[in-house]
Amino acid sequence: MIEISNLHASVDDREILRGIDLRIGAGEVHAVMGPNGSGKSTLANVIAGRPGYTVTAGQVLYRGRDLLELEPEERAREGVFLAFQYPVEIPGVNNLYFLKAAVNAIRKHRGEAELDALDFMERVQARAGLVKMDEAFLKRPVNEGFSGGEKKRNEILQMAVLEPTFAVLDETDSGLDIDALKVVADGVNALRNPERAFLVITHYQRLLDYIVPDVVHVLVDGRIVESGGPELALALEERGYGAFGRHGGASR
Ligand code: ADP
Ligand code: MG
Numbered sequence: 676m677i678e679i680s681n682l683h684a685s686v687d688d689r690e691i692l693r694g695i696d697l698r699i700g701a702g703e704v705h706a707v708m709g710p711n712g713s714g715k716s717t718l719a720n721v722i723a724g725r726p727g728y729t730v731t732a733g734q735v736l737y738r739g740r741d742l743l744e745l746e747p748e749e750r751a752r753e754g755v756f757l758a759f760q761y762p763v764e765i766p767g768v769n770n771l772y773f774l775k776a777a778v779n780a781i782r783k784h785r786g787e788a789e790l791d792a793l794d795f796m797e798r799v800q801a802r803a804g805l806v807k808m809d810e811a812f813l814k815r816p817v818n819e820g821f822s823g824g825e826k827k828r829n830e831i832l833q834m835a836v837l838e839p840t841f842a843v844l845d846e847t848d849s850g851l852d853i854d855a856l857k858v859v860a861d862g863v864n865a866l867r868n869p870e871r872a873f874l875v876i877t878h879y880q881r882l883l884d885y886i887v888p889d890v891v892h893v894l895v896d897g898r899i900v901e902s903g904g905p906e907l908a909l910a911l912e913e914r915g916y917g918a919f920g921r922h923g924g925a926s927r
């Protein structure tokens with residue numbers, strides 16, 4: 676589904692990603708872990724196409740197509756979803772309205788009929804139950820005045836309603852309490868299926884107690900220095916990132 680080869684990316688002429696290779700198959704959940712400043716969010720942002728990042732080498736293929744060639748909106752319509760580390764507020768735009776517009780833009784793009792009001796509400800209500808979100812929140816402006824936990828629920832609700840093909844979750848590591856972690860995990864686990872892939876980015880191991888990934892990658896200084904099974908996350912928790920060379924290549 677996703678094939679990243681030799682990806683190099685810079686911010687303000689500073690190279691942050693220094694040769695990332697990553698292949699994620701349909702149905703798989705991959706976790707990327709790494710110390711602060713290692714480039715985790717940069718990787719997510721490059722995949723999503725956020726402005727401010729310059730890809731200087733390498734490529735990202737998404738279902739065989741050059742993802743980097745597509746505009747960010749086009750990536751979203753093609754089924755790529757990025758759950759932002761700091762979800763944006765959209766003052767004045769009702770959450771429901773926003774979701775409906777987003778869902779129907781994707782459906783239209785796929786040549787599917789738009790959801791009518793009733794079908795849409797059925798889908799939203801079912802998914803709101805998944806993240807235990809009160810229906811009152813649906814009618815409020817997107818994220819306006821939401822607490823951190825409510826924004827997190829809303830982000831996962833967006834993902835559940837949009838049903839992405841490839842979802843990237845860039846987890847903020849501070850301020851995620853255990854309830855919010857479970858919301859994220861329940862959302863991901865409920866949506867896991869053979870046609871969908873996830874890239875879950877996290878600093879700490881604890882999220883992976885709830886989302887058991889197929890593959891764990893360790894990102895240090897803009898490079899993946901080691902990949903392995905879920906047990907790698909546990910080993911990291913014990914050994915810390917210090918066990919990995921600052922300039923690529925795990926020290927053994
Ligand atoms: P992580 O998510 O692993 O903590 P980031 O990808 O956020 O790491 O950051 C990697 C490095 O790139 C950091 O040194 C950070 O300061 C820098 N960086 C990332 N995004 C920007 C940006 N938009 N402007 C300036 N520097 C940035
Ligand atoms: Mg950071």
Ligand code: MG
Pocket residue numbers: 715716717760845
């Ligand atoms: Mg980050």
